Amino acid sequence: MTVKQKWGHWRRLDNAAKLFSAASNKQNTRVFRFYCELKEDVRPSLLEAALERALDTYPLFRSVLRKGLFWHYLEKSNLRPVVREEYKEPCSRIYVRDKKSLLFEVTYYKKRINFEVFHVLTDGTGATEFLKELVKDYLYLAHRDEGLEDVSLHPEDMTVQDQENDSFVKYYSEEARRPKKRKGRAYQLKKTQKENGRLRVHERVLSVKEVLEHSRRQGVSMTVFLTAALLCAIHEEMTRQQEKWPVVLMVPVNLRKFFPSDSMLNFFGWIEPGYDFRNWDGSFEAVLDQVRQQFQQELTKEKMETHMSELLALEMNPILRLAPLELKNLCIQAGAKIAEKNVTAVFSNMSAVSMPDAYAGYIDRFGIYTSTPKLELCICSFGDKLSLGFTSRFETENIQRNFYRILREQGIHSEIVEPDFPEPDVPGELEMKVYKGFCLLCLAAVLLMFSLHWNHRPKVPWTLFTAGGIASMWIASTIGFFKRHNLLKNTMWQLVLVTVGCIVWDLLTGWHGWSVDFVLPGLSIGVLCSMMVISYIQKYPLRECMIYLVMAAVYGFLLPLILVLTGTVTWRLPSLLGAVSCLLFVAGLVLFKGREFKEEMGKNLHI
Known part of the structure; x- marks a missing residue:
């Protein structure tokens, strides 16, 4: 059964998504992998058909991330996902700034x-x-001739609005806020990183029955038991000097267990259980008992509501909401760096994955792991198989070894899962090598010009002009390279860059005013026309290119007008003609495309 309702053209990011959009980078891609190991080889054509069926059920996964003035936002797209054989390092970057692409890969x-x-x-x-729906659709297409029936995995009355409901906002309460407690610094793992900083994955499988029985004998949950084991495993690698800092884990919590929600968006909190090993008596039971108490104290609806409301209160601060996006991103990145020092590692339990009995026979197990700059352990279960996935960017695997030895001492045995990945094809490396080579050549040419000038001292400083020209070319090329995924944004950057560059050249050559009299108005009109040509050739819909057209038109109107009013320009006519043309262009958009104009301004300027 698929959900047939339409969904909104765009929507705001939830509270957690705003953090991830700002803080993601090459080393911490904020990407996680959920996978299903079948008992048969995967057939690509059927998987592609199954993916289309899954997207009909969960259409919000067709979203792309766009950038506004104050916040990022998610926008509906018509992009079709391409199913490929695995080709790159697990959990590699999916979101590339300025590149319009889906935010998932199958x-x-x-x-x-x-x-x-x-x-x-x-x-x-x-x-x-989503993965359950995808696997179900794949198995149905593969085995329907054998009598396998299609089933629905979600509530019959679930709507798209339920799926994209922002539950953070729904359950936010100012009354739930409490004064924040200052957190202390936690012990940080500092080991030799693997070559190139690539992600290292270490997987094993345990018996769910075995772990549950042992945990219940200890009077704790599986999560509490494994948390204590991981704390002890990390401690074994600490020196006496390092014991002055506690070992603290971040443990994500599914808020849907406390607040009813069918949302497919982010809706989670976390707790931070830890242990100070300075006065430890050496027994595993002591750590286990303290972790159990911390879970009991922190895993309450009241504590989760308080923590959630603290995060939302910061987002809703009127001063912060009006700050430009780039400034917000810098603040979020700084805050994320500080917060990283409060935890040692991450432990995430995705609980049990269930499938209808008719489908379960075709599935071996499910598994999960994620990108991380730290050490992270993710677990999930299917049937009696508990899949554990350690990920890190460190060369050493001592903590993983310690963890499984502790489990073995507790009577729990594990089965090693040998890494089974194809040789990764790392995209973009050749492009970056060519760019670095170009930078080196430009630097060499500039140094050569300075050397010639120093040695010959020509009356006409052609060497310095040449060096300046090379530097200008390098700056323009660099912006073009890093903004190559979005031609319209690239063009806007080039407009600003060439304007500033021409004014600087005019100043350095004695100021004749040509940069503001002729270049600026002509360039503004030329860029506006080039944007329309690019949009036509690339077949961009008006909604997608409108914000850049408006930015270029406003730039071409305001800057020449300001220069005319301040008496900076000598020849006023070109500037006035350019400003009037840009103003008429914006007026035409408002008059003939008013609805699209209002919507685009609304989503790009929402606070």
């Missing part, structure tokens, strides 16, 4: 179906539901 390798997603789009619970 790949396969032998018997494995991989679903990788950027955390802006959904959380672990949402990813679980």
